[in-house]
Amino acid sequence: MTPGERQRLSRLIDRSIAGLLVRKRAALKAGGKTVRVLISGDDLTTLPMTLQSLRALDNAGYALRVAFSHSASQSGLKAALLPDIDPLYLADDFAPLTAEVVDSLYLPALSTNSLSKIALGIRDNLATVQVFHALSTKTPVIVTLNPELMHLGDSGFALPLQVRLEQYIDTLRQYGIAVTGSGESVCQKRLITLNDIRLHRVTDVLRIGRNTLITPAAQDEIRRQNITVIR
Incomplete structure (x- = not known):
């Protein structure tokens, strides 16, 4: 197969996948799934990550x-x-979770402060109150860690504090909270497309499952961005 034929095949595969994703989003919207997104913290550097999360949810329907x-x-x-x-x-902003019918609660770029309070069972702000209310009503809770928590080794925190924060993250998982990090929504996918790689902006490492497939166009973009893929 010539390079030109490979490129045409790659574009054809990605167009086909894009069409399937559009139909999937339409079906999901018809199902009426609603996510309450609670944005907390005061770190403006998390702005790009939060916007990416909101767009991903919206694009997913x-x-x-x-x-x-x-x-x-x-x-x-x-x-x-x-x-x-x-x-x-x-x-x-301050309406209780019970005021609306939602299918899940999502906290993007969860702050270190809120992580610690949730792990310790402290309920003194909007984030912690809504998380524990959601857990009590069996409403799924998903949080995305902020960059500081995702890369504790580079955070500048003393080693004992890094260990404690790792324990707090494990505590959230024990509560039944789904904890995700950079690109984790991508690594859980069975098929990685060009669009997935273009949205993968936070780190130069992409962790994927052992049997995950990557489209040719996505592989080209991985090489262009110099992303390291770890299975």
């Missing part, structure tokens, strides 16, 4: 109900995100 914690509002994180959020997705 979920209806979003986005709320902001007090710290997110006061820090300017809310003001920075609002221009990129559909007004129809905005929810009452």
Whole structure:
């Protein structure tokens, strides 16, 4: 097969996959799945990660109900995100989880402070109160760790604190909370497409399952971005 034929085949495969994903999103939207997204913390450097998470959920066909914690509002994180959020997705920041029917609760770029409080069972802010309410009603809870927590070795924290934070992350999993890190939603997929790689911006390492398939176009993009793939 010539290089030109490989490129045409690669484009054809990705167009076919894109069409399947569009149909899948339409079917998911018809199902009416709603995710309450609670944005907390005051770290503006998490803005790109949070936006990527919101776009991924929207592209996947979920209806979003986005709320902001007090710290997110006061820090300017809310003001920075609002221009990129559909007004129809905005929810009452302090409305209890029971005020709306949602299928899951999602906290993108979970702050180190909120992680610690949830692990210790402290319920003194919007994030912790809503997490424990969701757990009590068996509403699925998903959190994405912030970059500091995903790369504790580079965080500058003393080693004992790094160990304690690792224990806190394990505690959340023991609660039944789904804890994800950079690109984990990608690594759980059985098929990696070009679009998946283009959205993979946080690190230069991509961890995938042993039997995960990668399309030719995605492989080209992995080489272009110099991403290391670990199975």
